[in-house]
């Protein structure tokens with residue numbers, strides 16, 4: 001394990017209210033890390049502290065070995081941030097927006113043009129360099145923001161709900177760029193999302209609720225631990241099906257015209273299906289999802 005983000009015993013209080021309560025976790029360098037939680041869980045507070053926007057109450061938060069409270073400038077030089085709401089100036093061109101960021105980060109003039117082209121190439125927007133931001137679609141603006149966050153060659157990219165409000169096609173394009181960045185540039189991606197398919201392709205997922213991390217693992221390990229696989233079977237021989245399910249110790253409920261069964265042992269389910277095949281009219285196998293994990297451990301739907 002080569003952690004690029006280390007959070008240990010992190011506490012953040014607003015007056016008497018504890019928004020983040022003794023949180024500890026690490027993020028592996030070069031990985032995609034998804035940070036999930038219901039509204040008010042403490043995600044933004046954690047991200048804002050990591051991004052040096054607000055200060056911790058206590059604990060240790062390190063990025064690339066640098067302390068986010070003590071070494072703010074050094075931390076800022078190794079992170080890129082894309083916020084939920086657009087922070088582009090719509091009255092300026094794409095290039096002017098990116099130049100402002102270069103000035104802000106003190107990049108030497110000699111590398112600016114080359115860096116802007118490099119960042120726009122990553123998100124396939126070179127041809128829109130001279131376009132006014134006000135003329136761009138929501139997806140294009142998001143791509144410009146990603147390009148902007150890359151200008152100073154960060155090691156960690158924070159993406160706060162990077163695809164919220166975008167259509168499915170644009171969401172999938174944005175993800176292509178994110179995965180490309182992770183794979184080709186070894187960038188660590190730290191994201192919050194309400195979309196479970198985005199959490200699904202992350203290397204690790206942390207679920208936060210009421211200021212605490214209540215689950216932290218790979219998507220597949222979380223699904224294995226917290227969800228049950230199900231299958232809906234419609235049969236012309238109900239007594240026969242129920243007898244078989246009982247024989248193989250598979251629990252079931254009768255729902256109108258079909259049986260809903262919970263299974264963990266696939267071979268047993270296959271035996272039932274194979275023995276009962278002539279009477280089966282319909283069969284739908286449902287694997288547990290990350291949304292089920294979220295529901296199981298927080299009691300809430302991710303979309304609130």
Ligand SMILES: Nc1ncnc2c1ncn2[C@@H]1O[C@H](COP(=O)(O)OP(=O)(O)OP(=O)(O)O)[C@@H](O)[C@H]1O
Nearest residue numbers: 014017018019037038039040041042043044045046
């Ligand atoms: N400046 C503040 N002063 C007082 N309380 C705050 C402040 N900022 C956040 N909180 C509270 O801290 C808790 C955590 O908020 P936070 O914004 O970190 O949650 P979140 O998980 O990011 O939620 P969301 O998904 O809605 O952005 C909430 O109860 C919120 O009301």
